[in-house]
Amino acid sequence: MQSILKINAFDSNHSSVSDASILELIKRRERSFGADAPLFYANPLHVVRGQGVWLYDSDGRPFLDAYNNVPHVGHCNPDVVEAVARQAATLNTHTRYLSEQSYAYAEQLLETFPAPLSKLSLTCTGTESVDLAMRMAYKYTGGTGFIVTRFAYHGNSVAVSSISPSVGLAVPVGRDVRLVAAPDSYRHPQPSIAGRLAEQVSAAIDDLEQHGVKLAAMIIDSIFSSDGVYTDPPGFLQSAAARxxxxxxxxxxxxxxxxxxxxxTHMWGFQRHALIPDIVVMGKPMGNGIPIGGVVTTPEILKAFAGSAGYFNTFGGNGVSCAAGHAVLNVLRRDNLLQNATDVGGYLKRQLQAVAGVHECIGDVRGAGLYLSVEFVTQRDTREPDAPKAAAVINALRNRGVLVGGTGAHANMLKIRPPLVFSRENADLLVLALDDILRTGGE
Amino acid sequence: MQSILKINAFDSNHSSVSDASILELIKRRERSFGADAPLFYANPLHVVRGQGVWLYDSDGRPFLDAYNNVPHVGHCNPDVVEAVARQAATLNTHTRYLSEQSYAYAEQLLETFPAPLSKLSLTCTGTESVDLAMRMAYKYTGGTGFIVTRFAYHGNSVAVSSISPSVGLAVPVGRDVRLVAAPDSYRHPQPSIAGRLAEQVSAAIDDLEQHGVKLAAMIIDSIFSSDGVYTDPPGFLQSAAARxxxxxxxxxxxxxxxxxxxxxTHMWGFQRHALIPDIVVMGKPMGNGIPIGGVVTTPEILKAFAGSAGYFNTFGGNGVSCAAGHAVLNVLRRDNLLQNATDVGGYLKRQLQAVAGVHECIGDVRGAGLYLSVEFVTQRDTREPDAPKAAAVINALRNRGVLVGGTGAHANMLKIRPPLVFSRENADLLVLALDDILRTGGE
Structure with missing residues (x-):
């Protein structure tokens, strides 16, 4: 098992970088941040400007961004930039003063949630959100047991890294944490997925009980991003959740x-599975890059936690982050970006499946909307993961001006997760580059 | 013992607010964030604009901000606003690409630290920074024991709240955490402070050992902000640190x-004590309100942690936060704000001491630079804390247009901690208002 932090990472011990200005930047990075700070690609990228789905390096060369989900409505989206600039010049303070602005944002965000999910706590990151959700679950249930998937990543705090097995063996999962296999729809028939997951969850519950550990919660990323992107069939989470x-x-x-x-198809991943969770945590795309995260839960769970423990987050709900978040919601709606994700995501998936039809090294193409994965195998019949192939393709795409990432417990998959403003034309560029690389075996 | 989260908080069960628009905002706040989200003042403040040391409410009424340390170089500081707006429009991404901008910022920040503190990890909040420091200390020492002061506040994650006793009994400190009394220079003679603290620390070390817990670290806020603001005599931390x-x-x-x-007098609180720590955590003022935090440590400690566990923070080191942080450093230097803190802070302290000279209810005035505290007692000889008096004064100051906070284990102290651009004229306004309130007993 590889650490998710090392997938697609630059390795200074096996570097063939020769560009003097890049070498100098790598040196400066190591001097301040240490050699272990993660850096992407065998040939690291020095980006200096972004616009929509494009990033530009210091030579002005454009790169099609099919990786970054944080700039959700596009790099430097003008509505977000304007909202941030205006708010930064007006007021940027905390939630211990009354703030019409943060209430208007919260109301619009909460409208997107089904009952009884009606209460919001604002944080600054996904990690802070998951960490807060853990505190709520501990308090509400009185339990400490957690169930997560085998190669899950939920964040980087002391508590959250203990439920993030994908970080690797140097960060052991907590003693009250039980792992269940991810719902691998490539290696198991789709009709069996829901039942298999539910059985695994039942076994985990039994094991916690036998060790005298009271269950607090199961936490699930319904895309199973680090596990390997398993989105189908919709609904497969329901039996596990019921148990x-x-x-x-x-x-x-x-x-x-x-x-x-x-x-x-849906604003929230849990809606795709027709499931209403007890707690929802948000992060990355929420403010298009301005740090903001959040936790939505029921009045009862919030009351049980905040009524006794209390919670205050200095930067959580600050004016600038709320302005960015509010602009994201407005742009998503005005520009029909869910529809775009359905349309372009479906198109891209079909095009990738066509590529898979002529290249044996692709075992599977899967995903939902604009989160897609391409899985490489040494042979289709054995389905043996081919991590070196995935790494070579990721680096070759980068060299041709297309940015994607890697994922999965065996690091053998492409992670394709562009800003939601990605177009069919952008999809064509990505697919042509991939096809060409696989045809020519080219760098 | 009171929870730090409740000091100076609005209490909806004992509210005399009658303004319809304020009541409506309180209702909206409760609907989205719940009734337990902390809110300041018996008469909550609806701020809509900020400039320098001034906040303005929805009626355009100015409030002198002698409380907020996050807007370190002033609310809506034009240099910070411009840097944020420019960077948001240019590029805002993560540290897995090379970024000259974040390296330049890191270099300037690290220049302010003494050797061997030469490595930086960027986070988004103070809580994330303390949490990361805990992970580093666990990994480097192999221990789990922590020593903190009895009413310390270090943050709000699962791990960090376990070393934050001031949150209250609903959030018990961790089983491997030992508490030491704060260095109370009001109730003990100054020459005894260092020795008393060192003895407490030794006892905590012994107790951890007897329980089979290996020591990881002592974490100290050298202002002892939530404990009650104990800054003198400089140097008193050294013996405790040595133990x-x-x-x-x-x-x-x-x-x-x-x-x-x-x-x-110093860029960092530890320098005031002529102490070089092993790990330094930063937050609040770092980006003037844009979420950013950081951890600085030695190459050895960073290597031991990051070389095995690894660390990546999606928003940590993003362009906009670094631009804000860089502007803060530039303004601090260009405008000689340390000198201003020394000058105005010293002036304010002398003026507050003059007020204390004529009002028996003030037991002590203390602090350093622009972090000052005024402690209220029922009688000077008994030094019995007078929390109701502190609360009344805080609310009366707010009603006269001056914002301060409360602090201390007994909630009987004013917390005066303005932006560093505070002037002598601002100090006079604060002192006159305080004196008048104490003379008239007025609301």
Whole structure:
């Protein structure tokens, strides 16, 4: 098992970088941040400007961004930029003063949630959101047991890294944490997925019980981003969630990846599974890059936690972050970006499946909306993961001006997760580059 | 013991607010964020604009801000606003691409630290910074024991709230955490402070050892902000730190409060004590309100942690936050704001001491630079804390257009902690209002 932090990472011990200005930047980075700070690509990228789905390096060369989900409505989206600039010049303070602005934002955000999910706590990052959700689950249930998938990533705090097995063996999962296999729809028939996951969850519940650990919650990223992108069939989470609730646990939806319309058909990943969780956590795309995260839950769970423990986050709900968040919601709606994710995501998936039709090294193409994965295998019949192939393709795409990432427990998959303003024309560029690389074996 | 989250808080069960628009905002706040989200003042404030040391409510009434340390170089500082707007329109992405901009910022920040503190990790909040420092201390020492002061506040994650006893009994401190009394220079003679603290620390080390807990670190906010603001005599931390190190533990300086020149004479609070810690954590003032935090440590400690566990923070080191942080450093230097904190802070302290000379209810005035505290007592000889008096004065100041906060384990102190651009004229306004309130007993 590889650490998710090392997938697609620059390795200074095996570097063939020769450009003097890039070498100098790498040196400066190491001097201030240390050699272990993660950096992408065998040939690292020095970006200096962004616009929509494009990033530009210091030579002015454009790169098609098919990786970054944080700039959700596009790099330097003008509505977000204007909202941030205006608010920064007007007022930027905390939520211990009354703030009409943050209430208007909260109301618009909460409108997108089904009952009884009606209460919001604002944080600054996905990690802070998951960490807060853990505190709520501990307090509400009185339990400490957590169930997560085997290669899940939920964040980087002491508590959240203990439920993030994908960070690797140097960061052991907590003693009250149980792992379940991800719902691998490539290696198992789709009709069996829901039942298999539910059985795994039942076994985890039993094991916690045998060790005297009371269940607090199951936390699920409904895209299973780090596990390997498993989105189908929709609805497969329901039986597992039901077993968690029967055992007295809460269901936490980690919407850092699927949220804000990423899957196209729904605003939230849990809606795609026709499931209503007890707690929802948000992060990455929420403010288009301005740090903001949030936790949405029921009045009862919030009351049980905040009424005793209390919670205040200095930067949580600050004016600038709320202005960015509000602009994101407005742009998503005005520009029909969920519809775009459905349309372009579906188109891109079909095009990638066509590429897979002529290249044996692609075992599977899957995903939902604008979160897609291409899985490389040494042979289709054995389905043996081919991590070196995935790494070579990721780096070759970068060299041809297309940015994607890698993912999965075996690091053998492309992670394709562009800003939601991605177009069919952008999709064609990506697909042509991929096809050409696989045809020519080219760098 | 009161929870720090409740000091100076609005209480909807004992509200005399009659203004219809304020009542409507309170209702909207409760509907989205719940009734337990902290809100300041018996008569909550609806601020809509900020400039320098001034906040303005929805009626255009100015309030002198002698409380907020996040807008470190002044609300809506034009240099910060411009840097944020320009960067938001240019590029805002993560540190997995090379970024000259973030390296230039890191270099300028690291220049302010003494050797061997030469490595930076960027986060988004003070809580994330303390949480990361805990992970580093666990990894480097192999220990889990933490020593903190009895009414310390370090943040709000699962791990950090376990070393933040001031949050109250609903959030118990961790089983591997030991509490030491704050260095109360009002109730004990100054020459005894260092020795008393060192003895307490030794006892905590012994107790951890007897329970089989290996020491990881002592974490200290050198202003002792929530404990009650204890800054003198400079140097009193040294013996305690030496004992921690002799026992194999690290010394973590929580610079969220004292950092960035707050104490006037030094950039960092630990320098005021002529102490070099092993890990330094930063937050609040770092980006003038744009979420940014950081951890500075030695190459050895960073290597031991990041070389195995790894660390990546999606928003940590993003362009906009770095631009804000860089502008703060530039303004601090260009406008000699440390000198201003020394000058105005010293002036304000003398004026407050003059007020104390004629009002028996003030037991002590103390602090350093622009972090000052006024302690209220029922009688000077008994030094019995007078929390109701402090609350009444805080609310009366707010009604006269001056914003301060409350602090201390007994909630009987004013917390005076303005932006560093505070002037002598601003200080006079504050002192006159305080004197008048104490003379007239007025609301």
């Amino acid at each position: 968690v609730r029967m055992a007295g646990g809460l269901v936490i939806a980690d919407e850092v990846q699927p949220g804000f319309g990423r899957t196209g | 921690v190190r002799m026992a194999g533990g690290l010394v973590i300086a929580d610079e969220v409060q004292p950092g960035f020149g707050r104490t006037g």
